[in-house]
């Protein structure tokens with residue numbers, strides 16, 4: 204089997220050493236939990252650029268926020284899907300607001316719960332002028348599913364810019380990751396608000412995290 208080396212993937216080539224350095228510096232600053240929101244009438248007013256992490260339940264949103272921030276426990280992680288049931292706001296003080304959205308597609312949630320969560324997510328996404336970009340997380344083993352596509356349709360409909368981040372690339376081999384990336388790049392090309400490239404990450408072995416930090420740092424420049 205070919206050696207897995209995400210650095211050689213074509214979609215990851217456009218980060219300079221300075222970009223990587225800026226990303227590391229940004230996330231080396233203090234990251235704080237600000238608040239969690241369960242109701243649509245309690246959104247905070249944010250005076251910073253904001254990014255949000257979205258995706259299926261269990262895809263690794265909370266884990267990614269922890270590993271990006273060089274912290275173990277700032278966002279709650281669980282083996283049980285549906286552990287983040289509210290919108291959690293984090294902040295890199297004076298720099299960036301980071302949002303951990305509840306996961307969608309959580310099979311065990313009651314219908315009513317699911318409807319509430321998606322409504323809360325929708326209201327957050329539609330009314331948020333500070334929101335700069337949604338990072339849409341996709342589990343490398345699952346790829347883009349129907350529910351992800353309908354979420355992408357929703358983002359497109361409201362002109363919300365999004366970028367796909369693959370999680371758990373430690374779970375697949377290099378060849379499969381290449382196939383997956385070209386599939387996703389094709390799907391991205393059908394959406395006007397999608398970033399063409401894909402960022403591959405593993406919170407287990409830190410692959411791609413420096414690149415994602417660099418990508419995020421570019422947002423606030």
Ligand SMILES: Nc1nc2c(ncn2[C@@H]2O[C@H](COP(=O)(O)OP(=O)(O)OP(=O)(O)O)[C@@H](O)[C@H]2O)c(=O)[nH]1
Nearest residue numbers: 260261262263264265266281285286287306371406
């Ligand atoms: N192998 C591997 N496991 C991961 C990775 N990222 C997350 N996980 C695991 O995936 C599970 C779910 O992670 P979470 O971060 O809680 O996922 P989430 O998207 O926040 O889930 P919800 O809050 O339910 O929406 C945990 O058991 C993590 O340890 C990764 O890069 N590699």
Ligand SMILES: [Mg+2]
Nearest residue numbers: 264265286287
């Ligand atoms: Mg979570």
